[in-house]
Amino acid sequence: MRAVLLLSTLCAVATPLYAQREIPPVNVGVHLAANASDGTLTDFRFGAQVLFTVLGPIQMSSGFNKYAGKRDPSSGALSGWQGWLNIRVSPFGLGWYVGTGLTAIHESYRAIAVVGFPDSHAATEVSHVVLIGVDLPTGKLRPFLELQALDLGAQIHLMTGVNIRLL
Secondary structure: OHHHHHHHHHHHHHHHHHHOOOOOOEEEEEEEEEEOOOOOOEEEEEEEEEEEEEEOOEEEEEEEEEEOOEEEOOOEEEEEEEEEEEEEEOHHHOOEEEEEEEEEEEEEEEOOOOOOOOOEEEEEEEEEEEEEEEEOOEOOEEEEEEEEEEOOOOEEEEEEEEEEEOO
């Protein structure tokens, strides 16, 4: 009987406390990205991401984007995708953040039938990412701008978009 009384008391106290805990913020969004390695914006892609708070100012970000495609008479058509998983921290809650993570980029080229060009080529690379960005906490809509350096600056990517705070 004591065990039942103790269990029911614990449930009566613990349930409201558990229900009152704060749910970490979750954001989803859309973005436009480009490769800015040579000083011009190339290899445009569009996609979606999810961002959630792990603990305090520490956040996890994951996303996927698809190349918009391009045609170049000398090199053919490009298609592909990029996926990533990053961890970032927003010191002092001022809207800017820094982070690191991994990205996988798959590119596929279909060359125009020219002597010396292969018909097609596909490759997937996994790279280390260091990033810095700023997001504007303007209520539920949060526009952002992010700069990513892949493999210590071998490639520079620029991403802009908007996140929507769900929770």
